[in-house]
Amino acid sequence: MDATYNRERRAAGFQKRPAGEEVTMSGEITVCVNCGAKNRLRVPPPGKTPVCGQCRSALPWLVHATDADFRDAVAAPVPVLVDFWAAWCGPCRAIAPVLEELAREQAGHVKVVKLNVDENPATASEFQITSIPTMILFKGGRPVETVVGAVGKPALLLQILPHLPK
Numbered sequence: 534m535d536a537t538y539n540r541e542r543r544a545a546g547f548q549k550r551p552a553g554e555e556v557t558m559s560g561e562i563t564v565c566v567n568c569g570a571k572n573r574l575r576v577p578p579p580g581k582t583p584v585c586g587q588c589r590s591a592l593p594w595l596v597h598a599t600d601a602d603f604r605d606a607v608a609a610p611v612p613v614l615v616d617f618w619a620a621w622c623g624p625c626r627a628i629a630p631v632l633e634e635l636a637r638e639q640a641g642h643v644k645v646v647k648l649n650v651d652e653n654p655a656t657a658s659e660f661q662i663t664s665i666p667t668m669i670l671f672k673g674g675r676p677v678e679t680v681v682g683a684v685g686k687p688a689l690l691l692q693i694l695p696h697l698p699k
């Protein structure tokens with residue numbers, strides 16, 4: 534998650550993605566943990582989480598949000614962990630793989646939303662983000678837990694897992 538990655542993401546059409554199509558870390562494709570099938574991640578029907586087109590297992594759900602679609606992004610039927618990050622932030626790069634692992638390991642139980650604070654200052658300001666990375670867990674569209682800093686995976690799980698469905 535560095536400046537190069539960000540440029541490539543923009544070049545790949547991140548800003549102009551079609552309506553109804555969400556963007557994953559790996560460029561719109563998410564791999565099914567159960568069968569390995571590559572799936573293009575789309576916005577699921579209301580009340581649903583994304584499932585594999587091949588085996589119907591829950592897919593890792595990790596998307597990028599903007600000021601424009603943030604409310605929609607956190608209105609999910611599962612808890613939503615929002616990562617407030619920036620391209621220049623080293624600790625953000627350190628925590629990024631942990632969040633991807635969480636999305637895979639808790640597929641169907643959590644949605645991970647990444648919000649670039651430089652490109653989306655309104656949302657960062659609304660939630661009073663003063664240092665990054667900051668991760669806020671939303672349930673029913675409301676913040677219920679905040680984690681500040683690139684804490685290790687065990688510390689992150691300690692705060693987040695109690696809020697996730699079993």
Ligand SMILES: [Zn+2]
Pocket residue numbers: 565566567568569570585586587588589590
């Ligand atoms: Zn599958």
